Amino acid sequence: MExxxxxxxxxxAPRNHMALWLSRMEKPxxxxxxxxxxxxxxxxxxxxxxxxxxxSRHGRTVFGGYSNGSGAVWFxxxxxxxxxxxxxxxxxxYTPAKKGFRLQVDVSGQIxxxxxxxxxxxxxxxxxxxxxxxxSIIVFDVxxxxxxxxAAFTLYRDKTPAAAAVSDASGFVRFYGLSRGVYRLLxxxxxxxxxxxGDVHTVTVTEDGAVxxxxxxxxYASIGSSPALYNIFFQKQDAQTGKPLQGAVxxxxxxxxxxxxxxxxxxxxxxxxxxxxxTYRLKEQTPPRGYRVNGHIYTVVVARDGTxxxxxxxxxxxxxxxxxxxxxxxVRKCKENPEPVSGVAFRLVQNGAAVASAVxxxxxxxxxxxxxxxxxxLEQVTQCGKDSTAPHTVAVHQDGAVTVDGRPSHTIxxx
Numbered sequence: 202m203e204x205x206x207x208x209x210x211x212x213x214a215p216r217n218h219m220a221l222w223l224s225r226m227e228k229p230x231x232x233x234x235x236x237x238x239x240x241x242x243x244x245x246x247x248x249x250x251x252x253x254x255x256x257s258r259h260g261r262t263v264f265g266g267y268s269n270g271s272g273a274v275w276f277x278x279x280x281x282x283x284x285x286x287x288x289x290x291x292x293x294x295y296t297p298a299k300k301g302f303r304l305q306v307d308v309s310g311q312i313x314x315x316x317x318x319x320x321x322x323x324x325x326x327x328x329x330x331x332x333x334x335x336x337s338i339i340v341f342d343v344x345x346x347x348x349x350x351x352a353a354f355t356l357y358r359d360k361t362p363a364a365a366a367v368s369d370a371s372g373f374v375r376f377y378g379l380s381r382g383v384y385r386l387l388x389x390x391x392x393x394x395x396x397x398x399g400d401v402h403t404v405t406v407t408e409d410g411a412v413x414x415x416x417x418x419x420x421y422a423s424i425g426s427s428p429a430l431y432n433i434f435f436q437k438q439d440a441q442t443g444k445p446l447q448g449a450v451x452x453x454x455x456x457x458x459x460x461x462x463x464x465x466x467x468x469x470x471x472x473x474x475x476x477x478x479x480t481y482r483l484k485e486q487t488p489p490r491g492y493r494v495n496g497h498i499y500t501v502v503v504a505r506d507g508t509x510x511x512x513x514x515x516x517x518x519x520x521x522x523x524x525x526x527x528x529x530x531x532v533r534k535c536k537e538n539p540e541p542v543s544g545v546a547f548r549l550v551q552n553g554a555a556v557a558s559a560v561x562x563x564x565x566x567x568x569x570x571x572x573x574x575x576x577x578x579l580e581q582v583t584q585c586g587k588d589s590t591a592p593h594t595v596a597v598h599q600d601g602a603v604t605v606d607g608r609p610s611h612t613i614x615x616x
Contacts, residue, residue, distance in 0.1 A: 226484065234310050236319050238273045240268040240292060243325040244335050244377040248272020252324065253290035258282060268292070274324075277421060280453065281308045298607065327410055334381075334406040338374040340392065343425035344477075346371025353390035356404065358382055368392070373421075379406050386414075386425070390398040393592060394478045394505045395426040430475030432508050433516060437465040437489070440522035445469025449523065451486035453501070455479070455556065462486065478505045485521070491601050492523040525601045530569040531612045532579065534561045539616070541565025546582040547615075549595065558582070572597050579605075579613060 240252035252268040256276060263284065268274045284304040291297040302315045312319040340352040352368040356376055365386060368374045386402040386550050402422065405413045414422045437449040449465040453473050465471045465605065483499040499521070501594070509516040534545045547567050548558040556577070561566035570593075579593040593613055596604045603611050 224231065225365045233311075235275065235277050236279075236312050237273045238319055238322045238324065239272040240273050240274060240312065240326060242295075244333065246323075247534045249292035249295065249326055251290070252292045252295075255287050255289050257285045257287070265289070279306045279312075281306050281310075286314060291332060292326055292580055294329055296329050298324060298326070334379040334397060335375070335377045335413045336404065336412045337376070338368070338377075338386075339421055340368045340372045340374060341394075341423060341425055343427050349389075349392040349395065349426055351397075352388060352392045352424075355387055355389045357385045357387065365389070379404075379412075381406050392426055394429055396429050396574070398424070398426065400424075414601070427478070428477035429505075430477055430506070431503050431509055432475055433473040433481070433483075433501055433509055435471055435511055435516055435519035437469040437471060438520050438522055439492075443520070446489040446492065446523060448487075448489040449485060449492075452484055452486050454482040454484070456482075458573045465489070469520045471533045476503055476504045479519050483511065485523075486521050492525055495521060497521050530579075530595060530603060530605075532559065532561070532567040532569070533612065533614045534565045534581075535614065535616060548580050548582055549577040550580055550592075551577050572603075574599055581615060 221226045223264050234452040240245060240249045242249060248268070250268055250270050251270070252272075252274065253265070254267070254274055255265045256263045263279070264276055266274055266276065267290075282305075284306070286302040286304045288298040288301075305313050305376070311559075313330050314322040324484065325407075340349045341347060342349055349372050350368055350370050352374065352375050354366055354368075355362050356364040356379075365381070366374045366376055382459045383403075384404040384406070386404050388398045391397045402415050402424075407413075411418065424478070433453065437446045437451075438444060441448055445465075445467070446469050447465055447467050448494050449471070451463055451465075451471055451473075452459050453463070453476075460476070461473050463471045463473050479502075481501040481503070483501050484497075485495045487493045499512050501516075504510075511519040511521075530549075532544045532547050534547075536542060541561070541563070543561050543563050544565070545561045546558060547560075547569075549569060549572070557569050557572070559569055561567045572598050577595040577597075579595050585613075593615075594606050595613075598604070602609060605611075
């Protein structure tokens, strides 16, 4: 097939005309791509018709074109290299761009204009006459970096409000159409759940429409907001007596992520410190000594008005209980060598009646659990009844402590 791009150079063709382009290039490789960008109004972002552009390389014109009704400026495929993009004519009623732009095409066909991917590049234009200025603010969370919606700002000239705007879902606050002068920028309402900022920013607009914010030339400023934090705290206590318990370890979680770990003090108080509004999970990791772990998972809600509830109860009234560990008594039966003896029965007697019994296992151990408070006699039992071995006195105290024959112990060795 004949290559339709192989045409003789028409020296009479206008240098910015498509015919000149077609007369100079072979059929482009597949990875060469046509592209476009947009000429737009600085304040409104609306596309502008009639802006003229010239693309050159090494001082020679490569292509020229104009923006259409939507502001789009189209260019044909380009070989890899570096080019100069210049605006030759601004849209009607607008000032021309003051500088040229560097256009780069890499070997993969990717195109950048002044370092910006071509699909995101915009050629901004300001109306002719007195230059109205515009600028933006990005509002973000100082802890997470998340952009914040709903922050309200007012721009004052002298003491009179000149403009007001609220941050959108992307955190942007935008001000348009500002005349030359000096302004003060104040936050009049923080994002919901965040602390108000008392900072005052100075915005200066020059005659040519340039903007400085706090002395820095920039198109936008970043302003951080601190989340309003509220304390999560409660008390740990004995389930039966209400006595405060020290040494309980709790975890505060966001989903499955542990945010903080805290331990109850001598007054049973657990304070996790300050957290932003949200819903959290609370669980006991380690109980106080002598107590069973509380397996319940509590829901903590920190509301935006500052109230904190734990399973629906205000945090300041929340008492999380633990039950005492059930009493455990171990009896070990051994021969003289000492070899463990299995199958030997024992019983606990109170007021002449047997209240519990257990038989030694292959380790020679018999276990008594859940022993109520009181005094008992431990007896060894044979097929003929009570063994002649001297009985032991066992006492279970109110705090769960166990004494055997008057001495603290949870184990009795019987020969």
